[in-house]
Structures are given as C-alpha cells and as structure tokens.
Amino acid sequence: WRCGICHKSCCCEECLEPEPTQEAGTRTQEEGEDEGTSEDNFAGEVVGQIGAVFADIERKVAEEKRAWRICFNRFKPETHGRCSHCGAEGGPGRWEERNLYEVVEHMVKPICAQLRVSYVELLRRGPEGEEMEGVKPDTFVSHWWGEEFPKFVRTLTCFAEARSRRLPWTVCTTPHRNPKTWAFWICAFANNQYAIEHALGDFSSDVTPRTAVMTSAFATALDAVSDVVAVLDDRAIIYTRIWCCFELFSVARLIPERDLAEFLKPRDLTKIAMSSATPLSQAARRRILADLNRLQEEPIPLAAAAPCSDADLSLWNGVIGTQMEVTHLGCVTVPLHFLIDFPCDYPLSAPNIGFSFEFQYRGGASYVQRDGRLKGKLVICLDVLGKGKELEIFIADESGVVSSGCGNVGMMNALIDKVKTAEAEASNPDDKAMIESAMLADGTTSE
Incomplete structure (x- = not known):
C-alpha cells in the first residue's frame, strides 16, 4: 500500500520484521511457485521477470534475511492510524508494486556497498574478480524512478521484442534479432550510486551550465546509443522531471543531427x-x-x-x-x-x-x-x-x-x-x- 499523499510505501515495524517461514528471496519459480503469485516474495518476482541478472541480488537478500515485500498491514486507519513517512492519517492511497527507488535502496546499493561501484561495474568484475567485457547499449531509457518496477521491466521487454523486429538502416538485410540480447542504458544501474555527483557533469566554476550538463553521464550515454525509449506511467510524471526533460530535448535536438552527420560520411x-x-x-x-x-x-x-x-x-x-x-x-x-x-x-x-x-x-x-x-x-x-x-x-x-x-x-x-x-x-x-x-x-x- 502506498500513501496517497507522499506516495511512499509503508515501513511499519511489523513489515520490517521477516517472518521465519516467508523470508524474501527464498522461494523461486524453480521450486514450484508461479510467476507473480506471491505478494510478499517481491525479490523472487523480480527474478522471474528480469532473469539471471538479478539472481545474485536475490541470493544476497536471502543471505541477509532482509524482509523486502509489500506491507501486509495495508496503511489503513484501523491498523496504522497515519502514514509512517508524512504523518497523514489513513485515507487515499493505492496498491502499487515496488518502484526503482526501493530497488536501488534495498537491492542495488547493499550489494554494491563493499566495492562502492555501479551495479554494471560490479557485474563486469565477474564472480572470481576477473574483468569481463561490457556490452554496448542499444537504447537509452528515459524514465523516473517512481514507476512500479515490474511494470517497468515488462514495458522494456515489450519494447525489445518489437524493436528487434524493426531494426533501422538494416531493413531487409539482416535477420530478426533475439530480443533478449537487446541492451538498455538505465541510470540506476549504470551510475555509481555512491558517487552520483560524478554522473551529473563538471560543474566547476569555470564551466558554463550548458557545457557542464553536456559532460554528464546522461549526455554521454545519449551520444552512444542508437535510439531512446521514454517510459510513461499513468500520471506522465516523466514530463515534470528536469533530467527527463533534458533527455527528451537531447533526443529531439542532438541525436537526429548526430545520426545524419554519421550517415553523410x-x-x-x-x-x-x-x-x-x-x-x-x-x-x-x-x-x-x-x-x-x-x-x-x-x-x-x-x-x-x-x-x-x-x-x-x-x-x-x-x-x-x-x-x-x-x-x-x-x-x-x-x-x-x-x-x-x-x-x-x-x-x-x-x-x-x-x-x-x-x-x-x-x-x-x-x-x-x-x-x-x-x-x-x-x-x-x-x-x-x-x-x-x-x-x-x-x-x-x-x-x-x-x-x-x-x-x-x-x-x-x-x-x-x-x-x-x-x-x-x-x-x-x-x-x-x-x-x-x-x-x-x-x-x-x-x-
């Protein structure tokens, strides 16, 4: 349950304490659980949707016995009285699945805490510490972190399936591509959450804001991809976020000019x-x-x-x-x-x-x-x-x-x-x- 005032999920003591028989991340589809049928096993649900990429995160969650699931007490007046975040009394709200803010806070940052690197960099290091080759992203994802994460994953899955059937510039010359190989640039996983200021650009005193923002990780990633997908939630919050507006402006203004210049070589x-x-x-x-x-x-x-x-x-x-x-x-x-x-x-x-x-x-x-x-x-x-x-x-x-x-x-x-x-x-x-x-x-x- 998410508060209708501050849009944060419940963090009551009852929900923060793991139940001994239903620890998050201990049950998977391989053990007979259908995808998306358990409300409390959110980590397992993520694995069922995203695949092996989050398998190590689920294992880490299970090891730490971290309870990470939707509140069973449902923020209501008869049980909680008021929101534990903003203090609003029980009232308007809605059921939502976990969002990317919570994915980063409870899954990405804990597993990256020891090395203090981005999640992508953590994957590149490999299980034995060896350096693995990275993957060039195909599509930049413009979105906001407040959208429900499973819906976010399903949206990108649909996009990859459709996009792999319609490759630009190679029409009639290449076979359909496997959508599972489609690579997305997602800031939550690509940027180092322990040094996020480095991703925002060089804002030193002798650099203009326009120049500074073009040195950000977002601008660098936009220049490296072939296209961009904007993920909309039902309230279109993306158009009220300044970085999303910058990304969409860059798409309309910069990428077409870059692609045209590249093609005219x-x-x-x-x-x-x-x-x-x-x-x-x-x-x-x-x-x-x-x-x-x-x-x-x-x-x-x-x-x-x-x-x-x-x-x-x-x-x-x-x-x-x-x-x-x-x-x-x-x-x-x-x-x-x-x-x-x-x-x-x-x-x-x-x-x-x-x-x-x-x-x-x-x-x-x-x-x-x-x-x-x-x-x-x-x-x-x-x-x-x-x-x-x-x-x-x-x-x-x-x-x-x-x-x-x-x-x-x-x-x-x-x-x-x-x-x-x-x-x-x-x-x-x-x-x-x-x-x-x-x-x-x-x-x-x-x-």
Missing part, C-alpha cells in the same frame, strides 16, 4: 564488392558504381545514399535530412530513411524506393497496390526528370519491401534530389501525422 569505395543479391548486368554494375562515385564527389545537402553493405550493390540505404518546426524546440533536423532496390537492367528500368515512414503526398498520382508483394501499400509516382518519366515510390512500412519501378533515370543525384523535393512538398506545417511518424520511436507499444 563518405564511404570507402575500395571496399565495395561487385557482388549483389540481385543478378545485375555488367552495365548495371558499372552504372551503379558510377552513380555512387558521383554522389561522393557531388554530395547533395542533407541527403545521401549508399549500399546497405559492402557485399551487395543492389540494395542501398538513403536518408533525407528534413527541417521541421517542433513546438518548444524550434527547427529540428530529422533524418528520414528509405531503401533503394536496383533492378538487374538498371538504368533502363528505374530502381524501386520504399520509405520507412508515411506521409501524405500531394505532388501527383497515388494508388494502393492490390496484389503482389506490396499488397495494400500506398504507391505514389514522381516525375524524376520533369519530362513525363515516372518513378514509382512506395510508402511502405519498415519491412522495406518495394515494387517494380517504371521509367528511365538519368542519374542518381537527380533521383535523390527529386525524392527530397517531393518529401519537402509533403511536409507542410499542417501535416502533423508525418512529423509524429518520423519522430516516434520505432516499434514502441501502447504499454
């Missing part, structure tokens, strides 16, 4: 192989390499395209940097992704283009494909060279499957530039759906 053409998944003619291979060289020599501002991998010439990644006005953030550069699939007789036949997002196209004809691989997909036509020669552009989901093209193509620079122009014409300020589609995290779920 020139490729080493000497490593590009002549092989491809599509059986290209010799003329097509020569033409594709010539187009790639031209794009390197004559880059298009805020746009680029290159093979998805050095081993395949026939499938390219493309990106367009779009300037968008976003409330409270001003002008933000957002990278929008698409795929280019070359036919075997290119350039006699146009390549096929599939976007990883949707927008309303107002510059020409559009239709929905009724059959074939693109059944149900919206198709729009672009006049690539302005001479009545049309190229089919498919607004597809991130499966990246695209249709057969039509028409001739003069050069890849003209195609990329035309795609960029068509997208710009579609992205007027009233097109809120496009902006939301472009900026929302891919694969997030309602939970």
Whole structure:
C-alpha cells in the first residue's frame, strides 16, 4: 500500500520484521511457485521477470534475511492510524508494486556497498574478480524512478521484442534479432550510486551550465546509443522531471543531427564488392558504381545514399535530412530513411524506393497496390526528370519491401534530389501525422 499523499510505501515495524517461514528471496519459480503469485516474495518476482541478472541480488537478500515485500498491514486507519513517512492519517492511497527507488535502496546499493561501484561495474568484475567485457547499449531509457518496477521491466521487454523486429538502416538485410540480447542504458544501474555527483557533469566554476550538463553521464550515454525509449506511467510524471526533460530535448535536438552527420560520411569505395543479391548486368554494375562515385564527389545537402553493405550493390540505404518546426524546440533536423532496390537492367528500368515512414503526398498520382508483394501499400509516382518519366515510390512500412519501378533515370543525384523535393512538398506545417511518424520511436507499444 502506498500513501496517497507522499506516495511512499509503508515501513511499519511489523513489515520490517521477516517472518521465519516467508523470508524474501527464498522461494523461486524453480521450486514450484508461479510467476507473480506471491505478494510478499517481491525479490523472487523480480527474478522471474528480469532473469539471471538479478539472481545474485536475490541470493544476497536471502543471505541477509532482509524482509523486502509489500506491507501486509495495508496503511489503513484501523491498523496504522497515519502514514509512517508524512504523518497523514489513513485515507487515499493505492496498491502499487515496488518502484526503482526501493530497488536501488534495498537491492542495488547493499550489494554494491563493499566495492562502492555501479551495479554494471560490479557485474563486469565477474564472480572470481576477473574483468569481463561490457556490452554496448542499444537504447537509452528515459524514465523516473517512481514507476512500479515490474511494470517497468515488462514495458522494456515489450519494447525489445518489437524493436528487434524493426531494426533501422538494416531493413531487409539482416535477420530478426533475439530480443533478449537487446541492451538498455538505465541510470540506476549504470551510475555509481555512491558517487552520483560524478554522473551529473563538471560543474566547476569555470564551466558554463550548458557545457557542464553536456559532460554528464546522461549526455554521454545519449551520444552512444542508437535510439531512446521514454517510459510513461499513468500520471506522465516523466514530463515534470528536469533530467527527463533534458533527455527528451537531447533526443529531439542532438541525436537526429548526430545520426545524419554519421550517415553523410563518405564511404570507402575500395571496399565495395561487385557482388549483389540481385543478378545485375555488367552495365548495371558499372552504372551503379558510377552513380555512387558521383554522389561522393557531388554530395547533395542533407541527403545521401549508399549500399546497405559492402557485399551487395543492389540494395542501398538513403536518408533525407528534413527541417521541421517542433513546438518548444524550434527547427529540428530529422533524418528520414528509405531503401533503394536496383533492378538487374538498371538504368533502363528505374530502381524501386520504399520509405520507412508515411506521409501524405500531394505532388501527383497515388494508388494502393492490390496484389503482389506490396499488397495494400500506398504507391505514389514522381516525375524524376520533369519530362513525363515516372518513378514509382512506395510508402511502405519498415519491412522495406518495394515494387517494380517504371521509367528511365538519368542519374542518381537527380533521383535523390527529386525524392527530397517531393518529401519537402509533403511536409507542410499542417501535416502533423508525418512529423509524429518520423519522430516516434520505432516499434514502441501502447504499454
């Protein structure tokens, strides 16, 4: 039971004393207990949801006979009279599972107390003291510690399952990834809770606050990940926390510009192989390499395209940097992704283009494909060279499957530039759906 005034859980003496037959952490699923059926065995419930990562914490809790479970006395007037934290008399409140504040206080800090390091650093040291290799995080988690921890875990589990099926920049080129290998950066476990001031940045007298905050562990982690997930509770407390607001600002302002700059870097053409998944003619291979060289020599501002991998010439990644006005953030550069699939007789036949997002196209004809691989997909036509020669552009989901093209193509620079122009014409300020589609995290779920 959590107080409706101060939102803290009960800490009465009865609840702090362990019961001899129901010590926290002594029963696990392996011993026949169903997941999530015991209110008092919270440590065991955490293990059932998170897996082996918390197995050592549960063991530590069991060794110290630390009672760590939901209050059985339920903060009510007839039993407690008033909240043991804020003094409010029994009244409004609600059932909640333990939050991350309590996870850190009762589980993370005790097990890290001897070495006074972060929980991640503790795991890296290994059971025998040897140094283990760390894991590069995939996703930064923006959240607040007051959310119920089991719900927090379930939310990230759902995110990993959906996100592993929709990897950006590798659409149609890599198999689905095992969601259990998805790595999250979570401040409670990554930062040293015994030296938390070091994670907040360099606030010495000769450093401006703006510079200081960009040296924080949060900014450093944001610069290292590929994407960010914001975890919302039912009260959306995340938007009232200053560090969460900083993280969300950084996502909208910094990460797109970083990703775009990284993608626009020139490729080493000497490593590009002549092989491809599509059986290209010799003329097509020569033409594709010539187009790639031209794009390197004559880059298009805020746009680029290159093979998805050095081993395949026939499938390219493309990106367009779009300037968008976003409330409270001003002008933000957002990278929008698409795929280019070359036919075997290119350039006699146009390549096929599939976007990883949707927008309303107002510059020409559009239709929905009724059959074939693109059944149900919206198709729009672009006049690539302005001479009545049309190229089919498919607004597809991130499966990246695209249709057969039509028409001739003069050069890849003209195609990329035309795609960029068509997208710009579609992205007027009233097109809120496009902006939301472009900026929302891919694969997030309602939970």
